[in-house]
Amino acid sequence: MDDISLKALAKINLGLDVTGKREDGYHEVRMIMQTIHLYDRVEIKKTKSPAIRVETNLYYLPVNEDNLVYRAAKLMKDEFKIKEGVRIVLQKFIPVAAGLAGGSSDAAAVLVGMNRIFQLGLKQDRLMEIGLKLGADVPFCIMRGTALAEGIGEVLSPLPPMPKCPVLIAKPGVSVSTKFVYENLRINEYTKHPDIDKIAEAIKKKNLKDVASGMGNILETVTIPKYPVIDEIKSMMIENGALNAMMSGSGPTVFGLFQGEKDVRRAYDALKQSGLTRNLYTSDIHNNRR
Numbered sequence: 001m002d003d004i005s006l007k008a009l010a011k012i013n014l015g016l017d018v019t020g021k022r023e024d025g026y027h028e029v030r031m032i033m034q035t036i037h038l039y040d041r042v043e044i045k046k047t048k049s050p051a052i053r054v055e056t057n058l059y060y061l062p063v064n065e066d067n068l069v070y071r072a073a074k075l076m077k078d079e080f081k082i083k084e085g086v087r088i089v090l091q092k093f094i095p096v097a098a099g100l101a102g103g104s105s106d107a108a109a110v111l112v113g114m115n116r117i118f119q120l121g122l123k124q125d126r127l128m129e130i131g132l133k134l135g136a137d138v139p140f141c142i143m144r145g146t147a148l149a150e151g152i153g154e155v156l157s158p159l160p161p162m163p164k165c166p167v168l169i170a171k172p173g174v175s176v177s178t179k180f181v182y183e184n185l186r187i188n189e190y191t192k193h194p195d196i197d198k199i200a201e202a203i204k205k206k207n208l209k210d211v212a213s214g215m216g217n218i219l220e221t222v223t224i225p226k227y228p229v230i231d232e233i234k235s236m237m238i239e240n241g242a243l244n245a246m247m248s249g250s251g252p253t254v255f256g257l258f259q260g261e262k263d264v265r266r267a268y269d270a271l272k273q274s275g276l277t278r279n280l281y282t283s284d285i286h287n288n289r290r
């Protein structure tokens, strides 16, 4: 096999809490991670020339070592002394710098894809270890499904599949840097922490309503004051039938969980009309692990 085409799926955080800060500046988290069916397409072709070449449909994305797919390919080449090169064609559909782990998922796809086309025979755990060098969310993007993430996001405990439901994804026309959000997080005794265990319990009981009512993201305390439009989008989703709506990751994307297709359509139409969002997609829960 000389080439492979893979989906790089986005994630949402059904819950996100920060419990401490490490000496290296990274934060200790407790998060409920969920893969959704919104994806980039990553094609990888083996080439005789040793170079890594990247092409993408988004003109503003770098195609050098600043692109996570380039970094992932370089890491695999160096680690496993691969002499050949790769040509990577990246078709982006996941909004960039949105809190949906698009870049991390693209990198995960390159690790998985190169493991296959170069027949390296690496187990998933090993790929996840390598992935952590590229970003805290990469191990989850390799595993997929539903999981409790601890540590800096890399200590993963699989959870049973989240109940299926329509998901509305709405990103306002602003971009947020994850680094900025973590650096500006201030936690004190008044800060409300989401109950991560309650969400995990609701998932185990397959109770969608309790998952929705338990949703919470401590990073909203940084991103929403800076971009109040996030709150407007959340309110609009809830007023139009969402079980609940919340910011994903460091934002600014808002997702809503819905009971059925009719509800999600109503909220989609309302948001489309409002002009509050630049990217608006209906999606759903993707439970299959890799």
Ligand SMILES: C[C@@](CO)(OP(=O)(O)O)[C@H](O)COP(=O)(O)OP(=O)(O)OC[C@H]1O[C@@H](n2ccc(N)nc2=O)[C@H](O)[C@@H]1O
Pocket: 013, 016, 025, 026, 027, 028, 029, 031, 098, 099, 100, 101, 102, 104, 134, 135, 136, 137, 138, 151, 152, 153, 178, 179, 182, 183, 248, 249, 250, 251
């Ligand atoms: C907030 C989350 C929630 O899933 O997702 P996104 O909003 O990025 O999608 C993640 O914790 C983001 O993970 P990821 O985007 O892979 O992080 P990295 O590239 O490793 O780090 C980006 C920046 O965030 C900070 N960071 C990241 C993870 C973490 N647990 N603590 C941190 O303080 C790092 O210091 C770094 O400056």
Ligand SMILES: Nc1ncnc2c1ncn2[C@@H]1O[C@H](COP(=O)(O)OP(=O)(O)O)[C@@H](O)[C@H]1O
Pocket: 061, 062, 066, 067, 068, 069, 090, 095, 096, 097, 098, 099, 100, 101, 102, 103, 104, 106, 107, 176, 178, 249, 250, 251
């Ligand atoms: N393949 C990639 N896709 C998207 N962004 C990338 C990629 N490679 C590098 N980046 C850079 O990483 C930053 C964060 O990207 P992304 O993963 O989309 O966001 P988030 O961490 O919020 O989920 C962007 O500002 C972008 O310049």
